Amino acid sequence: AQKITQTQPGMFVQEKEAVTLDCTYDTSDPSYGLFWYKQPSSGEMIFLIYQGSYDQQNATEGRYSLNFQKARKSANLVISASQLGDSAMYFCAMREGDQGGSEKLVFGKGTKLTVNP
Amino acid sequence: GAVVSQHPSRVICKSGTSVKIECRSLDFQATTMFWYRQFPKQSLMLMATSNEGSKATYEQGVEKDKFLINHASLTLSTLTVTSAHPEDSSFYICSASYSGDHSYNEQFFGPGTRLTVL
Numbered sequence: 001a002q003k004i005t006q007t008q009p010g011m012f013v014q015e016k017e018a019v020t021l022d023c024t025y026d027t028s029d030p031s032y033g034l035f036w037y038k039q040p041s042s043g044e045m046i047f048l049i050y051q052g053s054y055d056q057q058n059a060t061e062g063r064y065s066l067n068f069q070k071a072r073k074s075a076n077l078v079i080s081a082s083q084l085g086d087s088a089m090y091f092c093a094m095r096e097g098d099q100g101g102s103e104k105l106v107f108g109k110g111t112k113l114t115v116n117p
Numbered sequence: 118g119a120v121v122s123q124h125p126s127r128v129i130c131k132s133g134t135s136v137k138i139e140c141r142s143l144d145f146q147a148t149t150m151f152w153y154r155q156f157p158k159q160s161l162m163l164m165a166t167s168n169e170g171s172k173a174t175y176e177q178g179v180e181k182d183k184f185l186i187n188h189a190s191l192t193l194s195t196l197t198v199t200s201a202h203p204e205d206s207s208f209y210i211c212s213a214s215y216s217g218d219h220s221y222n223e224q225f226f227g228p229g230t231r232l233t234v235l
Binding site: 105 | 151159160161166208210212223224225226229
């Protein structure tokens, strides 16, 4: 079974509008972390936001927020006020456990976001 | 923030040759480095995890004799693709992490290396 599921291969949004990118995950580990990365056409992976399994509040970083619904095992990324530069691939990833950085990340298949002017 | 570099950024080689890709953490000591491969329009697939001074742990299906990983120091890991073939053409990305005072145990990614085998 897939550990990270991103059901939207592609999404379109108008500039200045908000968009939600879906991510569901599967784990039995009580300690885990969820990450969102942006990958523009240049290929670099840009870290956007992190949510820990024990975090009580939804994470926010500027225009990015994470809608964390633990019971549903979902961690959707919300981008507010979309900009043309937001057009890129977006990957959701999960780290299971907490052993000081040696845990691997498992990535979803990604969502290609296109922001239209 | 922590910076990871990769060299070269792009390499084209003939079938049968070996190619070495370097991954360096520039401003921190990386206790763990990870190597990923990404085919066009696909996700990142972890190839192996390496800790400084010990043998890399390879993911299922990854040939360790073909993809040699050396993590000789806390700032450098190398991936050598031996006897490369066209099907090895891909985007290779490394990441590095460290144990310390950062709450996410975040992996910091290099910019990637695009390998084309003719």
